[in-house]
Structure formats: structure tokens, C-alpha cells
Amino acid sequence: MIKAPSLTRRRFMIATGSTVAALSASSAWGQGRLKIDPDNFQPLPIAIPAFVPGTPADGQAGADIAGVITNNLRRSGLFAPIDPATFIEHINNIDVAPQFPSWKQINAQDLVTGRVTRQGDGRLKAEFRLWDVGTAQQLTGQQYVTSPEYWRRIAHIISDQIYERLTGEKGYFDTRVVFIDESGPSERRIKKLAIMDQDGANVRYLTRGTDLVLTPRFSPSTQEITYMEFGQGDPRVYLYNIETGQREIVGNFPGMSFAPRFAPDGQRIIMSLQEGGNANLFVMDLRSKSTTRLTDTPAIDTSPSYAPDGSRICFESDRGGRPQIYVMAAGGGPAQRISFDNADPSASYSTPVWSPRGDYIAFTKQGGGQFAIGIIKPDGSGERILTSGFHNEGPTFAPNGRVLMFFRDPGGNSGPSLFTVDVSGRNEQRVPTPGYASDPAWSPLLS
């Protein structure tokens, strides 16, 4: 008898309870979606075992390619390659699915398997697969064929594929850097034009060091470099063809010409021409050889750089007193100053370079006894300093606009070195060079 009422009561309570639960379910998402943000920045753990040799002789190539990929991804700061000594499964066939539990066990989030084979015609074939360990899926796979001496380029191209698949950003590993190689005592430095892969391999010298060379810049087509060289007379802007080794003087200007850069279409070079005690910006068409004046001020206007769409340029000018950054339409006209430091009005901004993404302009800033590398939006907002110290100078963007290279000179009897840093200010890395190095410029993607 006691049971009956409690049952009824209980049924009632459950009914009302579940009704309330149902009601609250429908209104549970009234407030909107569940917000999920990452805990903090974590590089992706990725496993890159040596590429399987297609023939017994390819063992070294397989290890080398995996090594270059590992190095690229690690240096990017976005990936954490796992120590191969901890691998449990030994990959010897990339055409079957890996044993994912064993890769999960070492906390690999992604896995790269690959195979390299020297073909009958002597060319090298490299294939790779990128796997997501958690969902046991293949994310991408490709194969490439090339001459054996370009095995590094295959490794860089595969690195770019992996990078792009997992981050959504285009990679920057299949690129080169042109720079000034410096050697000898500081009072008698020998400066040679040099070019290398972005990871420091394959260094080649383009000049012999007899004349002083400065500010080399890549053409968008990557086969030409423009730079400044102190020859017999005034310093001149030169054009250098990397493949043929041919070089020619750009234009026939009285006085100094310096700080050259290519326009995005590769058909024009913008530079600074000396006029008496001033310097103004000029553009020269490489085909027609016609020259157009862009600025006409009693000041030093120099270091021009095009926006990637070619519509505007940024440059350095001391028309306001100290060097500052200005933005101007590519055809000339009024220029807006965009660099301001209210905390330190005596600070100066120089060497501006426009990101290939168009979203930022990088610069060298000097103030308070420090040299800093920073970025700023083209409208002058969002200035951030990425690194600061005794001497940092000359930033250049990687083609994806996410990494900067610059040079740093510790001073004294030592010499400058190249460094890279993310636009977020993270992951500063030294770039290995044979000797001292300065004035780097990053090429577009080679592929």
C-alpha cells in the first residue's frame, strides 16, 4: 500500500524530470556553440622514418631525403619530429597501411612514409604518403621524378606538401636565399655575392669578392638577381642571370644607383638614384629601358619595395628629419608616413619590405641604442617588434609571408650571421652559412 503511492509519485517526478530534461535539451544550445580553443601553442608531433629504398643501393638516399624533410619541418617551429630511435614499427612497404597503434604509442599525430628508387634511366623517383595516425587515414601522397643531383629539391617539395596539407599555408622550403658572404678581418672584409638553399645547403658564389657588393634581390622569375656593386666608378645596379652567369648594368645613370628591387611582374626595377645630396626613386623598364621618376624631394628616398599586387610601394625617406617609412601609389604622387613611435620620437625606421601576402611591411628600427626587426600593417597600425638587440637589420620575407630572415652583427671582431623568425616573433633560428653572412633576400618558390 505504501508502495503504490510512492510509485505514482516517483513516476510523476520522473516524468516531470525528464520533461524538464527534454526542455533543457532543446534550449541547451540556446547560448550558442561550444567554444573550443587550444590549450597553448604545440608543434605537431610527426614521425618521418627513412624512405624505403626501392633498390638496395638507395638506402642512403632514403635516409638523406627523410633527414632533409625532418630538418625543414623542425626548423619551421610548427612540427616536432619524433626521434627515430623510438619508432616501433619498421616501415618497409609504403603500399600497405602502417600499424597505427604503434605510432600512436609514441604519440605521433602524423606519419610520413616514403620510398626512393633509382630508375633504369638513371633518374630518381621519390614517393611519399602522409598519414593521420589518430584517424588512420592517408591525407595525401605524391611521387616525383628528377635527376639524382636534385634529390634535395624533392625533399623540399615533399616538405612543402606536408606543410601545406597540415597547416593550410603554402610552404617555403623549395626556395633559395641570395646573400652577401663575408670573410676576412673586419677592417678588410671580402664580400661576395652568394646563393644557397634556404636550409643552408648548396652554397654557390656568384662574384669573386674583388668588388664590394650589396643588397642582392631576387626577380619574381628566380633566375635573375639585381644588386648593387662598387665598381671602378660610382656604385651601380646590376642584373645577374643565375643560370648563365651573365651580368649587365641596369640603366646608365649619372651618380650612384642603389637599393634596387624588382616589380612583381619582373619587368621593371625600382631603385634609388643619387641627385646631388639627395636621392629619389626611379623605375626602369627592363625592355624599353625607359625611366620614370617617382619622387622629387630634397631628401634621401631609398629602399623601395612593391606591394605584391604592384599597386603601391613602400620606401624609406628622411624627408621628415629622420628615416621613416612611407607608402605611395606605384605611379608616384603623395606619400603617407606610416611609421610612428610616440614613445621614442627619435626612433628611425628603415629597409622596409612588403610581405608577399600583402598584409604586413617588415622594417629595421633603430632607437634607444637597439636595432630591432618589426612588422607593421600598410596602414600604419599593428606595429610589433619581433626581435631586438645590439644589431639586427635587413629583413626579407619567405614566399608565404610567415617567416622573416634578417642578419645580426654582434660587433667587435666577429661578423654578421643570418637568422629566421616567425612573424609572430617565435622560433628564432640561426641559418648556417660557410662564413659570415649579411643582406639576405628570399626567392619565390622554385616549383
Added chain:
Amino acid sequence: MSARGAIQYLRERKGTALSVTLHILVLGWGLVSFSTRSVEAPQEDVIPVDISMDNTSQMTQGIKSGKKENPKPLAEKVAEAKPVDDVQGKVSKTDVVTSTSAPDPTPKPVEKPVEKKPDPKPEPKKEEPKKAEKKPDEKANDPIADALKADAKKPPPKQETKAAPPQPPKPKERTFDQSKIAALLDKRDPSHTAVTGATLNSNAALGTPTGHSNAMVATWKGAFVSAVRRCFNFPYNGVDSDQFEADIDINLRPDGTVASDPVIVAVRGPSPSVARALAESAKRAVMECQAYAFLPKDQYSTWKYIPMTFGLKDLL
């Protein structure tokens, strides 16, 4: 001594008077200046419950990697002929419950540890549910009582609804406790919170018509976010990380597994390719961290469909 007498006393002793005055001033100043406004705790539905939920998830995921040394005390009592079932039957009518809002009452995960547990035979069946309810009252288990504070409100309502039955066995309980406490204590500590979190709570929630269901929704949301976050890792080195977002919808089965491929509803951000990569990374995170078996079965209707927005805030 009277006030007048005190003042007279102090007048005669100037040094004492000065000292007393200064003491009063200092203490009064301290009282005023050191008192603070009570700080309102940020609206956070995750922190207190998260721990219990994690342990719960480990328990209910006993299949995967639950700690073997974490037997469930409830399971212990439950060990006999599924006292959990009995508890449900006695407390909240399992059958009815399952048919209405909890299509999947799962004594199953609780049964698993049952296999590993030695059965405390002497205890009469009737006592098991009492023990479950009385858990908060056992004074010997301090850490357990502390952990149970969050859930303490759940058992009491249950007890209220059946106040009569528990009384008679109470003294009998005590005598058995003497011999059993050590065994209970050893195994209870690590996982106690987990058990109460899952089993008692769900029962209690059903028993009370208001409030708890909302609290339970808030509770599992925090635990779910934490669980997915563990697998969510998207490397980004741009400066505009806070502008990227990906809206992902999932449908879950009652056992907490993902019922179908997560749906990318929308992506936002300055770079479409990065936003897309973020969305895919989010999808993989949701799939990789399943099953979300800690989600309360009786609340299934609130989590069978979960809309999420993944972002990159605070990544800089």
C-alpha cells in the same frame, strides 16, 4: 571595571592610554583596509566537476585504459547481483527511466570492474543502496567526503524520498562497517568521486524535477570541451590567429561515440586555406578523442547533437 573606572585608570597611566589608543586605531584601520569585497568567482562550470568527470570517463572507459587499481566502491557493493541495478530500481525506477530519457542505462561499465572485485558477501542486498546513499555520511572517508561535497546534494534528496526504509538497517550497518572499512577504504579512495559522479548523480537528477538537469548540462559541457581540447592541436604562426574559426557539428551515439563524419558548417578567417585546414584538424580532434563515454546517459537528448566552434584564440 566600569567605563568610568576604565577611563580613570587610563588617565592615570598616559603611556597605557596612548598604547591602547594606538592599538585601537591600528586594528580599526586594519579591519577597514584589509577587508575586501567578496570576489565573485568567474562563471565557470568546469573546474569542480571536471575532476570527477575525468575519473568517470576513465571508469566508464574501463574498456580502454581505466586504472586497474581504481575499483568503484559502488561496484563493490554492487558486486553482488548488480546492486547498481538494485539502487536504480529502488531509488529511481530504472525501467521507467530508461524508457523515457535514458535509452541506455548502463550498468555495463560498472559491471566491468565488478569482475575484478572480490565480493563482500556478508552484506545483505538491502543494505547496498543504503551504503550508496550513506556514502557521504561515513566519517572515516575524509577525502571522499570532500570530493563528494559537490555531489552531496544529490544523495540527500534521494534519501528524503525514501526516508523510512533506510532507518532500520542503519544500526546493522555500523556493525558490519567495523570489519569492512579497511577493505572499503583501500579501494574506494581513488575512484569514489567517479562513481558518485556517474551513477548517483544520474539517479538523483532523475529524482528531482528542477535545477539538476541544467547543472548537469553545464557540467558535461566543460568536461567535453576538455576532452576534445586534448586532441586539438593546430600549429599556426601568423599574427591574426584570433580571426580564424571553424564551426563543426557532430552527432553522438548513446555510448559517446561519434555517429557520423563531423560536419564542417562554416569556416572563417583571412586565409580560406588555413581556415579549411583548421576545420579538418578540428574534425580529426573530435574523432580521435572519442568515445565520450563520460557523458551522462540520462542527458543524452542534450548531447546527441553538439555544435562546436573551434578557434585559435590565445595562440599568440
